[in-house]
Amino acid sequence: MRAYFSVQDQLYVWRVIDSNMRLATTFLDQLPEGVGLDGRPPQCQAHTRKGTPCQRTPLPGRDYCPSHKHLEETFESVEIPLQAGEMVDHELETLTAA
Numbered sequence: 001m002r003a004y005f006s007v008q009d010q011l012y013v014w015r016v017i018d019s020n021m022r023l024a025t026t027f028l029d030q031l032p033e034g035v036g037l038d039g040r041p042p043q044c045q046a047h048t049r050k051g052t053p054c055q056r057t058p059l060p061g062r063d064y065c066p067s068h069k070h071l072e073e074t075f076e077s078v079e080i081p082l083q084a085g086e087m088v089d090h091e092l093e094t095l096t097a098a
Contacts, residue, residue, distance in 0.1 A: 046071055 005013050028037075035041055044054035046068035056065035064072050 044068055 001013055001017070002010065031037075031039070042058050044056045044058050044065040044067075045063045046054045046065070048054060054065060054068060056067065058065050059069060062069065062072060
């Protein structure tokens with residue numbers, strides 16, 4: 001915030017940001033359990049063979065229902081070597097073995 005506004009305006013800008021953050025927090029606290037920001041319950045993100053949206057409820061914390069959970073991308077954690085030399089040594093071993 002400091003880089004974008006003059007020193008004289010910073011208190012005013014902070015008050016505006018603080019006011020908006022309080023309004024957003026109040027809105028989120030008033031939402032019923034199990035609904036999205038638009039007030040509707042979550043819906044599976046997949047589409048049926050006919051092209052209509054799936055009507056089932058997604059798994060907790062997921063975007064897809066149990067029938068479509070295979071569509072959800074999962075990212076494997078990548079192991080990073082402790083030292084850069086280890087990776088180079090491993091790559092050299094694979095090149096010389098070929």
